[in-house]
Amino acid sequence: MALIVHKYGGTSMGSVERIRNVAKRVAKWHKAGHRLVVVLSAMAGETNRLLSLVQKISEQPNPRELDMITSTGEQVSVGLLSIALQEEGIDAASYAGWQVAIKTDSAFTKARINEINDKRVLTDLNAGKVVVIAGFQGVDPDGYITTLGRGGSDTSAVAIAAAMRADECLIYTDVDGVYVTDPRVVEKARRLDQITFEEMLEMASLGSKVLQIRSVECAGKYRVKTRVLSSLIDPMIPLDEEMCSGTLITFEENEKMEQAVISGIAFQRDEARIAVINVPDKIDIAYQILGPIAEANIDVDMINQNSGIEGKTDLAFTVNRGDYKHAMNILSYHSKEYINAQRVLGNPQVSKVSLVGVGMRSHVGVASKMFHTLSEEGINIQMISTSEIKISVLIDERFIECAVRALYKEFDLEKT
Ligand code: ASP
Ligand code: MG
Numbered sequence: 001m002a003l004i005v006h007k008y009g010g011t012s013m014g015s016v017e018r019i020r021n022v023a024k025r026v027a028k029w030h031k032a033g034h035r036l037v038v039v040l041s042a043m044a045g046e047t048n049r050l051l052s053l054v055q056k057i058s059e060q061p062n063p064r065e066l067d068m069i070t071s072t073g074e075q076v077s078v079g080l081l082s083i084a085l086q087e088e089g090i091d092a093a094s095y096a097g098w099q100v101a102i103k104t105d106s107a108f109t110k111a112r113i114n115e116i117n118d119k120r121v122l123t124d125l126n127a128g129k130v131v132v133i134a135g136f137q138g139v140d141p142d143g144y145i146t147t148l149g150r151g152g153s154d155t156s157a158v159a160i161a162a163a164m165r166a167d168e169c170l171i172y173t174d175v176d177g178v179y180v181t182d183p184r185v186v187e188k189a190r191r192l193d194q195i196t197f198e199e200m201l202e203m204a205s206l207g208s209k210v211l212q213i214r215s216v217e218c219a220g221k222y223r224v225k226t227r228v229l230s231s232l233i234d235p236m237i238p239l240d241e242e243m244c245s246g247t248l249i250t251f252e253e254n255e256k257m258e259q260a261v262i263s264g265i266a267f268q269r270d271e272a273r274i275a276v277i278n279v280p281d282k283i284d285i286a287y288q289i290l291g292p293i294a295e296a297n298i299d300v301d302m303i304n305q306n307s308g309i310e311g312k313t314d315l316a317f318t319v320n321r322g323d324y325k326h327a328m329n330i331l332s333y334h335s336k337e338y339i340n341a342q343r344v345l346g347n348p349q350v351s352k353v354s355l356v357g358v359g360m361r362s363h364v365g366v367a368s369k370m371f372h373t374l375s376e377e378g379i380n381i382q383m384i385s386t387s388e389i390k391i392s393v394l395i396d397e398r399f400i401e402c403a404v405r406a407l408y409k410e411f412d413l414e415k416t
Pocket of ligand 2: 009151210212
């Protein structure tokens with residue numbers, strides 16, 4: 001008898017019919033003798049609907065009130081599923097985050113979980129109930145409702161699984177696992193049966209949207225056995241079949257002799273590049289340029305600096321396109337007042353494509369093969385960054401799909 005956490009996302013909870021299917025699936029697991037904790041998202045589109053109501057009233061709403069509002073979507077979901085489970089003859093109890101309690105800090109709209117008290121949940125499980133918990137939310141030390149950031153119910157599920165030492169955390173979603181790359185770009189993209197935690201972390205941070213990155217970090221930190229699988233297939237398929245479907249996030253590198261060099265191709269379309277040209281090459285120049293950007297809470301991704309001639313240097317970096325204007329405004333002010341740059345150049349039409357794979361550790365020549373492939377397609381590389389298990393390049397956004405397809409082919413990713 002295992003303790004299993006299920007998580008269902010917005011699409012899986014998107015209609016009354018789908019909620020009934022979720023109830024059937026959960027009931028199947030429960031009847032097989034497992035102890036079930038179910039974590040839910042709001043019904044598809046609900047969080048956006050709530051946010052759009054707020055926007056009609058205020059452009060800069062108070063984040064504490066915002067969390068009061070956006071947390072309601074999940075509350076509806078848990079109530080509905082508990083009722084659907086009861087209709088299936090299963091004893092179920094729903095809980096909001098604060099009732100569990102899922103204790104967070106007070107960073108409204110992006111709170112972090114500090115502690116989960118599982119006493120109440122355990123009492124219910126011991127009484128044979130299915131426990132249904134609202135994802136995406138918690139409670140701060142003052143008793144205020146908090147939310148964990150968009151997509152945060154993945155993190156709720158993994159954190160609950162970690163706190164309760166669950167045997168497995170199953171993330172049910174609208175795709176049937178993690179793909180080598182986005183099937184909308186490479187039609188026949190292959191689904192991975194397994195991916196290492198490190199690769200998943202890179203994929204999530206590099207633009208694959210299957211799991212919220214914080215949930216992957218949490219799975220890694222507490223070694224939660226996590227699987228991504230589809231909620232849209234027949235809820236009554238045999239349990240043993242379902243148990244090995246989807247993609248398992250593993251902690252050991254594949255024992256297979258021939259570990260694939262590349263496991264995935266991730267990409268992020270909405271990047272922007274900013275280059276600060278001909279600044280004095282002095283000790284704190286990087287800080288002078290990037291300090292004000294950090295202070296404005298803008299995330300910087302790739303950075304490169306080259307020493308130029310005669311004591312001058314260029315520094316280029318990328319930010320999310322949504323932050324581009326803000327970053328440019330900050331720099332054009334600072335470049336005259338403090339940094340003494342000759343020019344600040346901006347290009348908001350760039351995208352990033354990355355190869356990810358633990359196999360890179362033991363293979364040389366991955367980068368040069370990547371660069372060669374792109375050059376054959378006539379694609380210019382504007383920036384490069386690497387880690388032990390990934391290589392990212394920044395290119396013109398018009399070429400992103402072409403680059404992904406060419407790399408998929410060149411690295412033989414159709415093969416299993
Ligand atoms: N409902 C929240 C959102 O739309 C949390 C989630 O779905 O994970 O971002
Ligand atoms: Mg999600």
